Amino acid sequence: MSREQREPLKFEQGGDELNDRESVQTRRAHQFALCTFALAYDRATDGAEGVFDQALTNGLAAIVAHTWPGQEKDKQGPRVRSASQLLDVIENNTDKTGRIPHDHDAPVDDDAASRDPFDLPPYTVVDIATLRDSLTATQVIRHARDVDDDPTAALTEDHVKALMALDWHPALRSVRDVHMDRDWERDGRSDDAETDRAQRYYDALDDMEIERRRALDYTTLAQPTMLDDAIAIEGCPVCGACAFVARAHDGLRSEVGIGHCWVCSYERTGRIAEREMIDELLRRAAQ
Ligand SMILES: [Zn+2]
Known part of the structure; x- marks a missing residue:
């Protein structure tokens, strides 16, 4: 094979x-975010120590690899350093301050008072002491030592806060995405439950009562209040009656109503309306 033929191959390998x-x-940031979210928002308790260690090791490895490439690994082999060793790397490279500039070419302003208070700090502070303390707590439990007489054997709010603070580093910034994904899933489950509840209520109504409710003129019955944008009477996604009284609409396109069906009682909240509008926009974009 000629040199000319080999060079592009070398370039592709580099890519x-x-x-x-x-x-x-990306995987490290995702693992960090999943575990940190579980600890900070889902209040994971069972196995929290293992989850914490996984979050911390992945978060620190991502930060060290981003800031000092190669130092996230052991010199003896390809293994990623332990959380404790990664804290050593950060401590040694930051003169024990734990403060890591996001841009190595831009000096970090030490004088916080001279900075615009609305400017977010261009660095991440790794709370080395608190994170070392958290490792002591998790190791005691993970290695099945007797925890009854050991006051260090507990993860605290401060430990989780120190873990969350890592998310400010550009190599991470991923907890918010997990939070949004979970909210999205939770809203979907909540609307499914609301749809089932309204359907059961509708099925329990007497036929004559259903007929009476369907025959009402909701444009005159539903009186606007000071809080309403403008009332719209729309079709209900559960019972199909033209009795969904929308007192507001989604904030994206004002196409999905927020309110209640006056026949079956189905409620669509603002969050569900936003979700449905986003789904609809994605559907339109895919066509
Ligand atoms: Zn309905």
């Missing part, structure tokens, strides 16, 4: 290596 590094970093 693959870069992509591999990025995908490893």
Whole structure:
């Protein structure tokens, strides 16, 4: 094979290596976010120590690999350093302050008072002492030592806060995405439950009562209040009656109503309306 033929191949390998590094970093950030979210928002308790260690190791590895490439790994082999060793790397590289500039070429302003208070800090502070303390707490439990007489054997709010603070680093910034995904899933489940409840209520109504409710003129019955944008009477997604009294609409396109069906009692909240509008916009974009 000639040199001319080999060179492009070398370039492609370099590209693959870069992509591999990025995908490893993405996986680390995702693992950090999933575990941190579970601890901070879902209040995970069972196995919290293992979840904490996984979050911390992945978060620190992503930050170290981003800031000092290669130092996230042990010199003896390809293994990623332990959380404790990664804290050593940060401590040694930051003169024990734990403060990591996001841009190595831009000096970090030490004088916070001279900064615009609305400017977010261009650095992440790793609370080395608190995170070391958290490792002591998790190791005691994970290694099945007797925890009854050991006051250090508990994860605290401060430990979780120190973990959350890592998310400010550009290599992470991923907890918010997990939060949004979980909210999205939770809203979907909540609307499914509301639809089932309204359907059961509707099925329990007497036929004559259903007929009476369907025959009413909701444009005159539903009186506007000071809080309403403008009342619209729409079709109900559960019972199909033209009795869904929308007192507001989604904030994206004002196409999905927020309110109640006066026949079957189905309620569509503002969050569900936003969700349905986003789904609809995605559907339109895919066509
Ligand atoms: Zn209905």
